[in-house]
Amino acid sequence: MTLRDVSEASGVSEMTVSRVLRSRGDVSEATRQRVLEAARSLGYVPNKIAGALASQRVNLVGVIIPSLSNMVFPEVMTGISEVLEDTGLQPVVGVSNYHHDREEQVIYEMLSWRPSGLILAGVEHSEASRAMLAQAGVPIVEIMDVDGDPVDSAVGISHRRAGRQMAEAIIAAGYRRIAFLGTHMPTQDTRARKRLEGFEEALAKAGLSLVDREYYTGGSSLLQGRAMTEALLKRSPDVDFLYYSNDMIGAGGLLWCLDQGLDVPGKIGLAGFNGMELLDGLPRKLATMDACRLEIGQQSAEIVAGKRPGGAGAREVIELTPTLDLGDTIRK
Amino acid sequence: MTLRDVSEASGVSEMTVSRVLRSRGDVSEATRQRVLEAARSLGYVPNKIAGALASQRVNLVGVIIPSLSNMVFPEVMTGISEVLEDTGLQPVVGVSNYHHDREEQVIYEMLSWRPSGLILAGVEHSEASRAMLAQAGVPIVEIMDVDGDPVDSAVGISHRRAGRQMAEAIIAAGYRRIAFLGTHMPTQDTRARKRLEGFEEALAKAGLSLVDREYYTGGSSLLQGRAMTEALLKRSPDVDFLYYSNDMIGAGGLLWCLDQGLDVPGKIGLAGFNGMELLDGLPRKLATMDACRLEIGQQSAEIVAGKRPGGAGAREVIELTPTLDLGDTIRK
DNA sequence: ATGAAAGCGCTAACAG
């Protein structure tokens, strides 16, 4: 089923059919109807591959994220879709599973479809990836994180600063024996690592250091959070604050503490990261810091779509400011 | 940057370059290296648009789901990716937001890229969608639900049967004054509706009917579940069982009941749907029914990839059997 | 307002 079939069925040249189907140029209403009717009755679906090859234009924007199960990314996607909606551009999702090698493959795969732009999480990529991105000739937007050296544009928060800020709030609230619980992903989950770095930096400035730490691998879950918290508190019962690398394990830890009848936030405080509204209905609200996910999605899409003040192709690095929420788990 | 550039840089014909880059046919190791080197140093990324047009082959599989934030779908995606991994096929995600109109657009958009197959949630689609799917000439797999009339293949569970089975378990446990709490999506969330239909059918068979019901619109969350539960129990304090259309609002309801000090599952029982392991660390385990999400993803991908016994293009309808888990919220 | 010709960058099919 090709344009030619529609052309024959409607008795008009392929060119005119093409014009009707793309609503380009002047076509008399009569032929327009005739063509539309023919296309509809044949069930014609245009071949974008041929169209893209001929026009050298592809209405796709690649979006590369580490994981779909992280909850963080769906919200970013929402922001992206929202903005792309009325630009004629379509997002296409790729998943890297937190692996730079995998990410490199996905970037290669995506660029081979010659998209109109690429949005990808993080500013750390393999050498080869950076080279491809730099060569791509389309807008590249690195999102989530601005602590680094973006290839082109970037929209995100400073995770180092976020970690620092949380540490300052915790210290200000009077906690002193602070422990960390989080992902064990030395290179992959760089953003969690940067938060921890900023956190420890601020502790050091106050003459403190982490009293204990507990790492895990694999997905985050309430159960994981409970288990880690139990392990850590058994080992270091005198800890007075638990800083988690994300809200999910933080919430698990919170539930465990409440089960144990611990005095939260009096004797022990807790904090996570992300501002996952999903967890809002729990018995207590976990202290957290929102990562501006929706806004990151929106602004990155605007850059790709050339909707920003500077116009298309203008390089931009946008640092957003996360909001700290003390919830019910840090003394006020 | 085209094949031609690599051809010139390496002094070999375009055809040979093409062969090297696709590892097709015999090429001497010497030229192979020369070509690879040239391609690498130029930073050449093949143009799949041209390749696909020439070869009439596209290694993409469209996956159309209602929402990314539903938690249910990431797990399906995991199953799909897992299986497609070593087939050379790549999933491409599209989101319909539970709207048939939007779904129709996404189907059209996807088919216009001539993918190797399509996997989509549900068996209810617009007339135009069904027509396009029927015409597509590639494997189409409708997933999640088998209560209906699939266009081609299907993999899922019977939601009607699932609802029935849950009702039977609840009745068997001795609950009699049963209420329903769930999404108000008359046409869109058909699967929730079918579960409710099956549920009421089984109640009727036992001479019972729903004592009350509470609907909501918008996303599912713990907070939503709490609010609905409070509203319903204020209105009908004598209810002894709460059947929720999904685990998220069910968990919210459970937390509310526990806060109120209600005797769960003695005086009042609760059940949800989905088997969301995410919620596993809550104080009590909600009764639920797992929807075989991972397996649905895997099997649908196998069909698209032509990996099933019947070989490629064989139509199949696979009904999986969900597992009932009474958790801690149905008396035993 | 409509049509004809010439590719877009690659690969299938065949020759050597």
Added chain:
DNA sequence: CTGTTAGCGCTTTCAT
């Protein structure tokens, strides 16, 4: 093992 020749189905550009 390597090269040549034709397209793939559409859009661009230029006529008419």
